[in-house]
Amino acid sequence: MSQLEPRETVAGAEAPSTHGGALRHLGDVRFYVAVFVALLCCTLLTVAVSSVHLGALNLVVAIVIASMKATLVVLFFMHLATGSRFNAMILIVSLMMVGVFFAYTLNDTGRRTEVDVDQSAKVSPATGLPAPGGAD
Amino acid sequence: MATDSSSRRPTFLADHFDTAEQQADAAKLGMWVFLGQEILFFAGLFVAYGVFRSWHPDVFSAASHALSKPMGTANTVVLLFSSLTAALAVRAAQRGARHQTTALLLVTIACALAFLVVKYFEYQHKFHTGLLPGQWFGVPRTFPGGAVMQRGEAAPALPAGAGAFFSLYFVMTGVHALHIIVGIGVLTWILIRNLRGQFSAEFFTPVDNVALYWHLVDLVWIYLFPLLYLID
Amino acid sequence: MTTATTDAPTPHAGHEPDPRESYIETTHSLAGTKQGALSWLTTLDHKRIGIIYLCLVLLAFLMGGVFAVLVRIEHLTQGKTIVDADTYNRIFTLHGVVMVFLFIIPSIPAALGNFILPIQLGARDVAFPRINLLSVYIYVLGAGFALYSLIHGGIDTGWTFYTPYSERSNSFVIPMLTGAFIMGFSSILTGVNFIATIHKMRAPGMSWGRLSLFSWGLYATSIIQVLATPVLAITLLLLILDRLFDLGIFNPKYGGDPILFQHFFWFYSHPAVYIMIVPGMGIVSEIIATFARRQVVGYWFVAMSSLGLALLGFLVWGHHLFVSGMSEYAAMVFSALTFLVAIPSGVKLFNWLATLHKGSISLASPMLYALGFIFFFTIGGLTGLFLGMLAVDVHLTDTYFVVAHFHYVMVGGTVMAFIGGLHYWWPKMTGRLYDETLARIAYGLVFVGFNVTFLAQFVIGSRGGTRRYWDPPPQFHQLHVVSTVGSWVLGLGFIVMLVMFVRSLTGGAKARANPWGSAAVEWQTSSPPPLSNFAVQPTITRGPYDYHLATPDELSEDR
Numbered sequence: 001m002s003q004l005e006p007r008e009t010v011a012g013a014e015a016p017s018t019h020g021g022a023l024r025h026l027g028d029v030r031f032y033v034a035v036f037v038a039l040l041c042c043t044l045l046t047v048a049v050s051s052v053h054l055g056a057l058n059l060v061v062a063i064v065i066a067s068m069k070a071t072l073v074v075l076f077f078m079h080l081a082t083g084s085r086f087n088a089m090i091l092i093v094s095l096m097m098v099g100v101f102f103a104y105t106l107n108d109t110g111r112r113t114e115v116d117v118d119q120s121a122k123v124s125p126a127t128g129l130p131a132p133g134g135a136d
Numbered sequence: 137m138a139t140d141s142s143s144r145r146p147t148f149l150a151d152h153f154d155t156a157e158q159q160a161d162a163a164k165l166g167m168w169v170f171l172g173q174e175i176l177f178f179a180g181l182f183v184a185y186g187v188f189r190s191w192h193p194d195v196f197s198a199a200s201h202a203l204s205k206p207m208g209t210a211n212t213v214v215l216l217f218s219s220l221t222a223a224l225a226v227r228a229a230q231r232g233a234r235h236q237t238t239a240l241l242l243v244t245i246a247c248a249l250a251f252l253v254v255k256y257f258e259y260q261h262k263f264h265t266g267l268l269p270g271q272w273f274g275v276p277r278t279f280p281g282g283a284v285m286q287r288g289e290a291a292p293a294l295p296a297g298a299g300a301f302f303s304l305y306f307v308m309t310g311v312h313a314l315h316i317i318v319g320i321g322v323l324t325w326i327l328i329r330n331l332r333g334q335f336s337a338e339f340f341t342p343v344d345n346v347a348l349y350w351h352l353v354d355l356v357w358i359y360l361f362p363l364l365y366l367i368d
Numbered sequence: 369m370t371t372a373t374t375d376a377p378t379p380h381a382g383h384e385p386d387p388r389e390s391y392i393e394t395t396h397s398l399a400g401t402k403q404g405a406l407s408w409l410t411t412l413d414h415k416r417i418g419i420i421y422l423c424l425v426l427l428a429f430l431m432g433g434v435f436a437v438l439v440r441i442e443h444l445t446q447g448k449t450i451v452d453a454d455t456y457n458r459i460f461t462l463h464g465v466v467m468v469f470l471f472i473i474p475s476i477p478a479a480l481g482n483f484i485l486p487i488q489l490g491a492r493d494v495a496f497p498r499i500n501l502l503s504v505y506i507y508v509l510g511a512g513f514a515l516y517s518l519i520h521g522g523i524d525t526g527w528t529f530y531t532p533y534s535e536r537s538n539s540f541v542i543p544m545l546t547g548a549f550i551m552g553f554s555s556i557l558t559g560v561n562f563i564a565t566i567h568k569m570r571a572p573g574m575s576w577g578r579l580s581l582f583s584w585g586l587y588a589t590s591i592i593q594v595l596a597t598p599v600l601a602i603t604l605l606l607l608i609l610d611r612l613f614d615l616g617i618f619n620p621k622y623g624g625d626p627i628l629f630q631h632f633f634w635f636y637s638h639p640a641v642y643i644m645i646v647p648g649m650g651i652v653s654e655i656i657a658t659f660a661r662r663q664v665v666g667y668w669f670v671a672m673s674s675l676g677l678a679l680l681g682f683l684v685w686g687h688h689l690f691v692s693g694m695s696e697y698a699a700m701v702f703s704a705l706t707f708l709v710a711i712p713s714g715v716k717l718f719n720w721l722a723t724l725h726k727g728s729i730s731l732a733s734p735m736l737y738a739l740g741f742i743f744f745f746t747i748g749g750l751t752g753l754f755l756g757m758l759a760v761d762v763h764l765t766d767t768y769f770v771v772a773h774f775h776y777v778m779v780g781g782t783v784m785a786f787i788g789g790l791h792y793w794w795p796k797m798t799g800r801l802y803d804e805t806l807a808r809i810a811y812g813l814v815f816v817g818f819n820v821t822f823l824a825q826f827v828i829g830s831r832g833g834t835r836r837y838w839d840p841p842p843q844f845h846q847l848h849v850v851s852t853v854g855s856w857v858l859g860l861g862f863i864v865m866l867v868m869f870v871r872s873l874t875g876g877a878k879a880r881a882n883p884w885g886s887a888a889v890e891w892q893t894s895s896p897p898p899l900s901n902f903a904v905q906p907t908i909t910r911g912p913y914d915y916h917l918a919t920p921d922e923l924s925e926d927r
Contacts, residue, residue, distance in 0.1 A: 027227050036220040043212050047205065050366035062362035069358045077223040078351050086567065087168040094172035097595050098179040100682055102186060105631045108686065108698035109187045151396070152493035162495045162568040169560045173598045180602030180632060184617060187628055270616035300623050303615040307606065
């Protein structure tokens, strides 16, 4: 009845992960090289696109391509595709926090003087034009 | 009967773990948590970049053209290749192929060193042409030997605010380069341990985890490259 | 202590410690020694590491407390009392820096968490003992830099290091920033260790639903430590570089944005306050369960609210910079989110009250601190809501109202929980009991002293009394005197407590395994615990608060 009994099963209460450590399956060399080639193609693509004038879209395309490369590295070189789901969660939560940091900070820096016309701002940072109702 | 389980315990298994798998899983999880924190560390730099670029998009665009796209692209390719060799090194270690692991680790380290060499030339060029951070942008300087650079002489016609871009450029690539140097250090440590025969098909976790770190360094560069070098 | 059966597997293959030897008598160390100074300095045992941290944070608390007393003494008279204005700025800054970075952030996780967490999980140690030891030395190194700055006069920027002043101040800013930067990594490594430990080192049968609420609290805290602290690191690094090289990131003179610094700083420092409070709430759950002798009502609500605080805590940092010049639009968003973050705290409060209701309550000293926490944290939390309201904050920000608010939550909250936990686990850690009468006297002094000190400050603040002033306007003088006298009573309470603990160590009665009659796992092993925590690794068959499932033997105070 006591809590203290000789242990019957080993390790933590989680089911042992069949994709952890030494039990992970062996990747194919050709597959790794194929991923590398894909990464190279993406790199050449992003350099090529950078000389095309797409305006605001340039940044979007660059980030999208970079994210494709990052996804390839994370899924296949870092084995998240076959590894523990919790490790993937760690990455996702970290990226979410980066997103929060970005979004809320730029929400401020991009919107200075937007609501309160009485704020003593001489020049709106976003446009460089004199702020409405700016200080003397 | 009190069993002496020490004969069943592999030498690489630490006392506080029950099984090799538990140890490997814990180490890997810990490494991913550490990578999470590295991501947040670099995130600050990217946010600062985002803020200043959103405020001065033209300055950033002009300043970005002053960077060498060929060198940046070369460094990107080198780092991607080093990620490949690092992943292959882990695979070799997983197969217990000691010599292959050594060779692949050596190539990875060589790529890292090549990256730093290219970086050195990039920095040197900027120092000589006055493409410097903040206050120092375009400032007249006297070089050893007496040659004097006048303000705006070598720095291409960039707006004065370009100092902000180069502040971020140097801090971001500098912090990244520091991580490369640390990476070279830990890769070398793993190489030495591998040469000493400490790894096998049953135990190669340190190789796995150091490779994860190396991939992170690559990931950061994957974003740094377009944001710094490829602004239209 | 149950005796091991003869065919039980030995818990620590390879090195066979005598199961009767406590962690104080023997250890695993990097140096290989089992006793002596080197065995402590290079110990790999989480319990010894916890004790080392405990000593370090208590020293820090003493140092921060001395600065606090000096701050209050300066307000005893108008004009100069003991120091001039510049020195006063340095003293309150150092009070903040020492208390936040050297004391409160590591306090519960590193000192109590390191000791108790593995035992509550039924594990032999944390996942990465060497990294645990490394975190101690990183803390010491960081503290060394801070002390170096202190010896050279410290800094006068406020613990928040706001730019542009922190870039102009001719005090020893960079060593202090370096110290804080380094200490951040101690915090990060503790977080990494705890997450891996909780995931991978639980004893057989320890499902997530059987985890102690302290463990849940530490889990949530570790997530915050890992995600938030690196942003502090990069912020301090950028500030150092900005100061050294005039980079113009935060300095408006060179094109930078000081509000950006505040965003960066508070992105860490707001979640940091959850690093401070969430483990404290975990301790309160433990104490209430034990001294009300029942299952915590709404276990999953309490557990999930810790995670909720961890996640929501990342969304509200802007409420520290409402009046900084940030966009009004963004301020409104942050204000709305700030209201949200009060909800998980409220969930816990109601669950504790429900647990107390119809519980079989014993008012032992740890329980007094837990009840005190509920009182103080309610006041602190509610006043936080006042500050979260934009229109009200415009008037209350940078006044003593803010100072009183955060002291209620940090001292009335975290420190009370820390001390309560220290009382609670003292018999387990030291194998000794302390004098209950002295404990109550100390508690009374602390309770009264704290309220006098900080209630007066709420009044000062709501009447417009600005913080960080060396010489406050005369209309607040009387209230300042009241606050200062309160601080003496509070300090006296801590001194009585110190005497009590020293006497316990030097001659206190021996404690048995379970002096409180608790059902939780850590009380099923001896006081102090053996090196590998349990004579035989436990198999967990029930939750830590399942008094209805526990056997009389497990709850017995006589083992």
